[in-house]
Amino acid sequence: SGPLKDMNFSIPEGGGVRFIYQFTSEPPAVSFRATGEKDGIIDIAPRTGILYLNGSLDWETKKVHRLQVESLDEKGNIVKGPYTVTIYVEDINDNPPEFDELKYTGVVRQNSRPGKPFMYVHATDRDDPTTPHAQLTYSIFHHFPNPYPEMLFQIDNVTGAISPSKMGSYYLDPQKQDTFTLVVTVKDMAGMTTNAFTNSADVIITVKESLWKAPPTVRIQENSTQVHPVNISQVHSNEPDVIYDIFEKEKLPRLPFSIDQDGVIYVTEPLDREEKDSYTFFVVTKDNVGELVDKPLQIHVIVEDINDNPPVCQQAVTVVEVQENEGGGSNIGTVFATDMDEKDTLNSRLQFKIQSQVPAVPESNLFFIQQDTGILQLTSRSLNKRIASNYSLKVLVTDAVFQTICDVQIHVIDINDRIPIFEKSDYDNVTVAENVPVGTVILEIQATDGDEPATGSSYIIYQVKEGDPNNTFIIETDSETNRGFVKINKALDYEKTPVYNLVINATNPEPLVPGVQYNSSSLTLFKVFVTNVDEPPVFHKTVYKGEVSEDVPVNTLVMMVEAYDPEGDTVRKWLRIDSTTGQIYTASILDREQQEIYTVDVVASELHNANQKSKTILMLHLRDVNDNPPWLAMDYPFFCHPLSGGERALIQATDADKQWYYSTFTFSLMDDMNTRNNWKISKVNATHAYLSPKHTNFEEKVYNVPIIINDNGKPPLESKVNLEVNFCKCSSEKSCF
Numbered sequence: 001s002g003p004l005k006d007m008n009f010s011i012p013e014g015g016g017v018r019f020i021y022q023f024t025s026e027p028p029a030v031s032f033r034a035t036g037e038k039d040g041i042i043d044i045a046p047r048t049g050i051l052y053l054n055g056s057l058d059w060e061t062k063k064v065h066r067l068q069v070e071s072l073d074e075k076g077n078i079v080k081g082p083y084t085v086t087i088y089v090e091d092i093n094d095n096p097p098e099f100d101e102l103k104y105t106g107v108v109r110q111n112s113r114p115g116k117p118f119m120y121v122h123a124t125d126r127d128d129p130t131t132p133h134a135q136l137t138y139s140i141f142h143h144f145p146n147p148y149p150e151m152l153f154q155i156d157n158v159t160g161a162i163s164p165s166k167m168g169s170y171y172l173d174p175q176k177q178d179t180f181t182l183v184v185t186v187k188d189m190a191g192m193t194t195n196a197f198t199n200s201a202d203v204i205i206t207v208k209e210s211l212w213k214a215p216p217t218v219r220i221q222e223n224s225t226q227v228h229p230v231n232i233s234q235v236h237s238n239e240p241d242v243i244y245d246i247f248e249k250e251k252l253p254r255l256p257f258s259i260d261q262d263g264v265i266y267v268t269e270p271l272d273r274e275e276k277d278s279y280t281f282f283v284v285t286k287d288n289v290g291e292l293v294d295k296p297l298q299i300h301v302i303v304e305d306i307n308d309n310p311p312v313c314q315q316a317v318t319v320v321e322v323q324e325n326e327g328g329g330s331n332i333g334t335v336f337a338t339d340m341d342e343k344d345t346l347n348s349r350l351q352f353k354i355q356s357q358v359p360a361v362p363e364s365n366l367f368f369i370q371q372d373t374g375i376l377q378l379t380s381r382s383l384n385k386r387i388a389s390n391y392s393l394k395v396l397v398t399d400a401v402f403q404t405i406c407d408v409q410i411h412v413i414d415i416n417d418r419i420p421i422f423e424k425s426d427y428d429n430v431t432v433a434e435n436v437p438v439g440t441v442i443l444e445i446q447a448t449d450g451d452e453p454a455t456g457s458s459y460i461i462y463q464v465k466e467g468d469p470n471n472t473f474i475i476e477t478d479s480e481t482n483r484g485f486v487k488i489n490k491a492l493d494y495e496k497t498p499v500y501n502l503v504i505n506a507t508n509p510e511p512l513v514p515g516v517q518y519n520s521s522s523l524t525l526f527k528v529f530v531t532n533v534d535e536p537p538v539f540h541k542t543v544y545k546g547e548v549s550e551d552v553p554v555n556t557l558v559m560m561v562e563a564y565d566p567e568g569d570t571v572r573k574w575l576r577i578d579s580t581t582g583q584i585y586t587a588s589i590l591d592r593e594q595q596e597i598y599t600v601d602v603v604a605s606e607l608h609n610a611n612q613k614s615k616t617i618l619m620l621h622l623r624d625v626n627d628n629p630p631w632l633a634m635d636y637p638f639f640c641h642p643l644s645g646g647e648r649a650l651i652q653a654t655d656a657d658k659q660w661y662y663s664t665f666t667f668s669l670m671d672d673m674n675t676r677n678n679w680k681i682s683k684v685n686a687t688h689a690y691l692s693p694k695h696t697n698f699e700e701k702v703y704n705v706p707i708i709i710n711d712n713g714k715p716p717l718e719s720k721v722n723l724e725v726n727f728c729k730c731s732s733e734k735s736c737f
Contacts, residue, residue, distance in 0.1 A: 004032075004071050005048075006083050012090040013059040020087070023049035029071035029079035036067035038094060042087065044069060047651070051085065059091040060126050091128035096197035097136050097186045099123045104184075104203040106162065109238035110210035113294060114169040115154070116239070121203060123186040127446035137191035141183040141200060152204070153182060157191070160184075162203065175208045211236040212285075214297045218265075221304045222273040229258060229266035235297060236263055237285045242293050248281035257301070259283060263522035265299065273303040274340045296546075305342035310402030311350050312338050318408045320376060321456050323415045325513065327378035332367075335374040335406050337397045345398055350374075355394040355405065367410070369395060376408070382718075385412045414452035417513045420460045420506035422447045422524040430526035434494040437537070443486040443526060445475070447506040456510035460484070465523070466503035473528075475504065492530050500528040535566045575600060575620075592622040593656045624658035626713035630665055631655065632721055640730035643696035649725070652688050653709045655717075672722070679705055691723070703728050 001022035009020055023044075034044040034051070041055040042065055051069070070081030099121060106119030127133035137157045142684070152168030153631045155161065162182070164172060182203040188198035215233040224230070235244070244259045255271045257279070265283070282296040290559040313336075320333035341347035352374045354367060368377045374395075393408035423446045430442050451457035462484040464476035474489035484506075540562050574600070576587045590598075598620040605613035630653045637649035653665040655712055666688040669675045678698075682690045691705065703725045 004080050008086045010088045013057045020051040028073045031072045034069050037065045057089045059089045093133035095126040097123045097125040099201040107206050114166045117163045121160040132189045134188040141185045143182040178207050211237050218301045224270050229268045233265045242285040271303045273305045282375045307347040307401045309340040311397040311404040313406035320410045321413050324383050324385045325415045328376050333376045349668040353396045355396045358392045383412045413455040415513050416457035416510040418450035420447040420449045421521045427526040431529040433531050434492040435533045440488045441485045445484040460506050465505045467501045492531045492534040502526045537565050628656040629717040629719040630709045630711045636724050638726040641700045641727040648690040648692040668708045698727050
């Protein structure tokens with residue numbers, strides 16, 4: 001309540017009878033009066049001044065009501081006013097959305113681009129469009145049929161645009177299903193509340209065959225004389241007003257094809273099959289902003305052959321060697337020719353014919369050529385070198401249009417009735433280091449052949465017949481001298497194969513005449529000893545890459561690098577350094593007998609400038625300790641049987657430790673009755689002793705004599721050795737048989 005004045009009120013629509021406001025009177029006013037847009041709904045109680053509604057406001061009918069209110073005295077005269085009272089009607093969500101049509105129909109093409117709208121639905125809501133009451137969202141409630149786990153169509157929830165989904169773009173096919181019914185819903189309140197109004201409509205969609213599909217393979221005859229460009233095919237987009245274009249993946253210097261804006265494809269120039277026999281490119285469609293409209297179509301063009309290439313002789317002169325005793329019907333060689341026209345067609349089919357022979361033989365042809373293969377054969381007659389040692393043939397080679405002459409020289413050669421004979425049957429051996437480079441000649445060998453020089457009957461081919469399964473060696477022949485050079489063909493590896501026992505044979509390219517065979521004279525032996533090279537350790541990787549955070553704590557393990565030794569030795573990491581103090585520590589067990597002096601580079605660099613650094617050399621010399629027991633340094637001793645008395649055998653001891661002074665070894669026999677009764681041992685010097693039998697009653701066999709050797713070091717180390725002593729029959733040179 002309050003005094004009379006200009007006032008504004010906002011009142012939600014609906015709601016029925018209710019009070020709005022009470023105006024208070026000031027003497028001499030005793031009543032109130034309201035005029036204006038009351039519309040039978042708004043009024044004021046004259047005596048109490050209560051402004052009230054006697055019905056429901058409706059935003060959709062009238063959004064604003066303007067009234068004039070006055071206060072009156074008892075005579076009905078105006079005391080105050082008129083004042084303007086404006087009532088604004090507030091919208092409430094009291095209207096459901098309604099589609100423009102009860103049923104929609106649309107057409108979509110097979111393989112249409114996903115997300116490209118082909119139709120729209122539209123609905124309206126009578127509520128206030130500035131409020132959520134009239135903010136509409138669209139969705140597809142269902143579609144019939146629904147054969148896949150995902151819907152084939154999608155709708156833009158704001159615009160109502162309907163388009164194929166990704167699955168629909170792939171699966172829509174009028175041959176399988178040409179009609180779909182969508183149940184499309186529209187919801188107000190922006191779809192954000194369960195109290196929103198919802199309406200629905202059916203959308204009938206017809207699926208039609210795609211216009212956008214690749215044409216069949218295009219075939220174009222090469223070297224066409226038509227006026228270019230020539231129409232060869234056409235494509236059609238499912239969408240109107242698209243821009244057609246061509247692109248190719250091969251990146252050719254030029255693509256002899258174009259397309260116009262009706263989708264007509266042209267070849268722009270004559271094609272040459274021998275230059276390129278097929279083309280593959282793609283046709284695309286774009287909208288006016290350059291975005292792709294349809295999926296690219298692959299166009300395949302095959303260039304068809306015409307007979308436009310003559311036969312070509314593969315060699316300027318085909319040379320054939322024929323032994324004079326070659327039998328009639330024998331294949332003696334082949335004339336090879338090619339044709340650049342398409343393979344396996346009549347255009348490239350070649351036929352051969354002997355056009356002439358010099359010297360000619362009256363009433364007879366010595367040679368015959370197979371028409372379709374070019375294989376040369378002798379006729380029934382054998383050749384005689386005394387009559388003619390060479391023949392010249394002109395061979396006519398033809399295709400369906402062209403012809404070419406190929407020259408053939410036939411040399412009559414001595415029969416191959418002599419085998420190669422090695423000058424040595426055994427080339428003994430050679431010793432090579434395992435790191436000898438590939439290609440190194442390690443031996444020269446020589447065989448001779450008594451057949452006619454400079455022919456296939458006398459030329460010698462050397463091959464490793466046995467002992468080299470991996471082709472580690474290769475033998476090359478000097479064509480003038482027939483000398484063979486044995487070369488390293490693959491890297492040697494002592495650890496895999498320390499010795500090769502090679503058997504080498506010598507043969508001719510021409511076959512031997514019947515009754516003659518290669519024998520042991522065409523074989524030689526050769527042994528290769530491979531020596532070990534102490535190769536440095538090899539890392540498992542040439543580069544080790546790692547990654548750590550820049551804030552890792554000091555002493556964090558970054559990575560492990562691993563190496564192996566080709567000889568199988570243990571690879572050791574033997575020192576480590578404290579990067580701050582420079583203190584150097586051992587990292588593994590050291591052994592003077594493996595390496596006495598170790599040399600390493602030590603680098604010092606500034607903490608904040610790694611480029612500022614210096615290098616020095618650390619040499620570490622290992623002092624010897626007595627950590628190796630002695631052993632016998634000798635072959636097995638023997639005595640000639642039977643004994644005559646007084647025999648003795650000299651034995652020697654040594655060990656791997658450094659000899660700071662002249663070593664003194666002590667020799668003794670094991671303390672057992674049998675040894676003491678049969679043997680005695682006496683020292684000769686610091687490293688040698690005599691072993692003597694105490695009697696002559698020994699049998700002709702090997703005896704084990706247990707001996708103890710002490711090196712007298714600090715600490716002293718001793719070895720117990722079973723010495724094998726042989727009693728054997730001896731030759732006049734005092735050696736065992």
